[in-house]
Amino acid sequence: MSGSESAPARVDTSRPHPARVYDWWLGGKDNYPVDEELARKILAVDGTVLRGARANRRFMHRAVRTAAEAGTRQFLDIGTGIPTEPNLHQVAQGVAPESRVVYADNDPIVLRHAEALLHGSAQGSTEYVHADVRDADALLARARESLDFDRPIALSLVALTHYLSDDPDGDDVYGLLEKYVAALAPGSHLILSQVTPDLSPQAIEHAANHFRRSGTPFFPRSLAEFSRFFDGLELLGPGVIPVYGWRPEPADVAAQAEGIVPVYAGVARKP
């Protein structure tokens, strides 16, 4: 287990952090009052966020299981967030105990929680990398220490791209994803989900404003914009679809009946 050494001395916890806001929505306790305040404000304007957060977790489980059952034994998860059971490595190593998992997050607190509480199977490996998704070179360099990029990897960014802008001089989310995908071997998988304004534009506009006012830029994307992330890849069935509809299990079908969640999801294979 390798630790991350150079965590910054002080993290700013006076402002809400998306990972901890998310933790509150998931019913977790690793969040502070500022995070709870924003989580509640957003919940008040978009009543789907609690289900949306759970739907993203459940999608991650199904997508990771799909990749693992297709023979993938390496996983790179960016924007891991606060540990929430079951975690990705538990799903992957549940299918194949020898699976190697790398978690990457830019928040040092998230990382310390992961280091302390996420321990993988003895046969596989579970590593934690302190890196920002925007710095693909650094993140990939750290991931290469434990993953073999000549063999397939399932790369997951679940509920992450809506924090990244299109701006070619800014986050350049499309360029960024191209860079990650270019680093992957054929047969690798790309697992994505993100918030869309297509289904409930007003609620999402209000939610986005709350995020922005708290210092977190927020970029909901339309079906076409989200689908562009998979350009050049082979989408797995059923394609890009509202998150609960992606290869649903009985519990997901039941959850769908409670109403739609404004999140798109998709999984694609690199040819």
Place this chain on the structure above:
Amino acid sequence: MSERRPAPTVGQVVLGKRLQELREASGLGREEAARALRVTAATVRRMETAEVALKIPYVQVLLETYGVPEDEAEAFVSLAEEANQPGWWQRYHDVLPDWFSLYVSLEGAARIVRSYEPHFVPGLLQTEEYARAVLQAGTIGQTGPETIERHVSLRMERQRLLERQDPPHLWVIMDETVLLRPVSGGEVMREQLDKLLEFAERDRVTLQIAEFASGPHPGTYAPFTLFRFAEPELPDMVYTEYLSGALYLDSRKEVAAHLEVLDHMSTAAASAERSKKILRERREDC
């Protein structure tokens, strides 16, 4: 130690709180609840704060008064019966202060135990000799050797927790001072460091050293422990000690303040991997 009933178990504390929530949800005040039982409002308060054991017939009447559905009421009653069973630690009631009894109960019920230890190796990881030395130094006045021995064996018995089939995660931030403060002779310290190194290898134990080099940190007041339970409806609880007693905090605000301090300290302290290296170096030097 007084002749009062033993200190509450975590189950009693939690059920007392739940009883209060159910009363509040039904819109009844303590006076109205008390009337249903033909007792005073103070008695209802003492039930809710776990100052008295939950009498099952009282609980049944209250749940009915609050309009709690039958299946939930049954589940509550069976939990209350269970919570009224004394824990193994009650055998140590002669030396165990009331305020610490709850700690032992919380420790046994928790899924995650996070603590900050500025002065000593945490009790759950102490060797017998280290514990004896610390307990001897910590007792002033007319404490006989037998009492100290009782304390030592209580502490050793607490450690069986970590040998359980599904032990809690123990996540400790220990100040570097602990490694430098000689407790008894060199042999005691060497054995203690060996034990820390052994436990640091376990999946369910995370040991981080807050090095002097990382400068001042926000946890410099007193040792404290945060308990997290598997049941999502149970709030986290914080335990903090002072010279003659202890405080248990469970309000969102106070728990969050301790959580935030622990999180900051964990990012500033050496990682678990580096902490093992520090421990090994210290072991070689002593």
